[in-house]
Structure formats: structure tokens, C-alpha cells
Amino acid sequence: MSGHGFHVHGPHDHEVEHAAHGTHGSDGFANKIAVTTAILATVGALFGYMAGDTQNNAALNKNEAAIKKTAASNQWNYYQAKSNKQNLAELAMTLPGVDVDKYKSEVERYKKEKNDIKVDAEKLEAESAEWSSKSDEQMHQHHRWAQAMTAEQIAISLAAITLLTRKKWLEYTSYGVAGIGVALGVLAWLHF
Template identity: 50%
Template sequence: MSRPLRPPGSRGGDGFASRVAVLIAVLATIGTLFAFLGTSSHNDASLFKTTAAMEKTSAANAWAHYQAKSSRQNLAELAATLPGVDAGRYTQEVERYRVEKDIIRKEAERWEASSRDWNRRSEEALHRQRQWAAASVAQQIAISLAAVTLLARRTWLLTLTGAVATFGITLGLFAFLEGNTTALSPVPLGAALAAALLTEGVRRAGRHLDS
């Protein structure tokens, strides 16, 4: 008995449906993981930004204290020049204020440097959050394509599904490694193209074996 004819680019049988269903489940799991990591990165960015603001406030308070000490030092310098006063006493106060100002200045600079560092970490976390978000969206698109593949039974759609899924996984990998790759960078696009070529080659080989 001859096999029933199938439309070009399509396959039948429960085995095909089962494999696509498993693929959808795997993509859904990966997409959920990416979404969770993206939320975590966003929370980290908010925490880092808040910490940076607190450090900046501490630096501002330290600089205000520094200015107050400068004013007192200037008054002491002025008093030391007045006739009939204990110049030695005010000279000691001038020196004391100078030492205190130097300590306060170093503290203020330390707060400012810490604020800049927290801001940098916040920007990096936001960049990772954008990477995770793009990776998660790519997985959702791949799931939709896989569902269409399952319903239409068009195996050529698997090529597009594999390309989009690989694109998202590559972005997720760079987010995990804290790389600077964006959605328009050559690496994820190249990985998607390579996956498309590989999937298409496997699909054509399968069709050749079935014929």
C-alpha cells in the first residue's frame, strides 16, 4: 500500500507533533527563566540606584560640613590678626580646622566615588535586564512559531523557530556572562543565521530520507 501524499514541506504522524510539543515546553521553560532573571536584574538596578543616591546625599552632607569648617577657619585666621587677642590660640584653631577639613574632604570624595560606582553598577544591571527581556521576548516568538508549525505541520517553520530561539539563547548567554552584546550585535544575529542553516540542512536531509 502506498503512503498518502502530503503537502510539500509538511510532515505527518504523532512523532512530529510530540517533538514539536517537547520543543515548545523547552522554549517555555527557557523563556520563563529569562523573564525571572530579567526581573532580578531590574530589582538589582533599582537597589543600586537607591544606594547611589544615599551615598550622594552623604557626600553632600560631608561637603556642607567641610564648608562649615572652612568658615570657622577663616574666622580664626581673621581673629588671629586682631590686636589684643591671643594669636597663638587662634593659630592653633586654624591648624586644627585645616586638619579636620582634610579628613572631611577625603570622606566626601570617598562618598562621591562610592556613588559613582553604584551608579555604574546600576547601569550595568539595567543593560543586563534589557538583554534578559529581549531574550525572553525571542523565546516567546519562537514558541508562537513552534505552535504554528505544530498546527500547520510545515516543517520549514522549524528553521525560523530554531533561528529565533538561538537568537534569544545567545542574548541570554551574554547577559549571564555580563557581556555588552545588544540585540543588533553581530554575534546573536550570526548565531541565529547559523542555527537556521543547520536546521534547514537537517530538515532537507530528513525529507531526502523520507522520499
């Protein structure tokens, strides 16, 4: 381009001129892919949130299971201590010159106490198993959400490649992978 009214276009001047006049923004294919990408990113973010939420819930449930298991273990240790005392009382009953009735009543008391402790320990073990099962269910659901999120991320990548290559088959592949992601999200929502 010169300053004397004579104008020579460079190789990119034509494209710049079209962009300045708004014709660049009318690329329907690019617009469609851009909107699709934005939608996929939003859906993927929701799936990512749910994956994190279920993973946190699984960890909390597993922690509660461990707490209940520790409490059950404590009860079983207490049960064992009562068994030891009962055994000593039974042994003491066989010694000469002792008050047998005293030790007999202690043996009966320890038996009753052990039964109560056993019931508590078994209850705590059942609660631990229930919390552990809830954790396993949450982890399964977490994996579904994570799979759904991964599919959406792959669909976004395919959409970006589609935009660069302008290949229709890639566009449809991106939609297909996104559909798989949505299906996995629905399965996660329904706890499958």
C-alpha cells in the first residue's frame, strides 16, 4: 500500500477486510461448534461437581465405618476382659477354703455383662458394615460421574478438532461421545 492512492492488497488483507465488515462472524459451522463446546463444558462441570461430591461422601461414610469398627473392637476387648475375670472367678471357686457362693455370683454377673457387651459389639459391627456399604455405593456412583465427565471432556476435545479440521464425521463423533457422557450421567443420577 502506498500513500499516493495506489492500494495493493497483502495476502491476509482480504480476510481482515471481511472480518471488519462482519462476514467472519457469520460462519454457522464455527458458531454451532462453539455453542456445543460451551454446553459440553457446562455439563462436564456439573458432572465433575457430582463426582467430587460423591467421592467426598464415600470418604465420610468410610470414616464412619472405621469409627464404628473401632468402637466394636473396643467392645470385644471389653468382652474379653470380662471373660478373663469370669475364668478367674471360676478358677477361684475350685480353690479350697474360699467362699464359693461369692465367686458363683461373680461368674453369673460376668456372664450377664458379657451378653450385654456382645449385643453392643455386634450392633456396632453391623453399623460399621452398613456405613462401609454406603461408602461402596457412593464410590460406584462417583465412578459413573467421573466417566460421564471424562466423556464430556473427550467430546469437547473432539469438537475443537472438528473446528480445526471442519470434518463432519468428527462433529458427529463429538455428539456421540457427548451422548454417551450424558447417558453415564443419567446412570449415575439413577444410582446404576
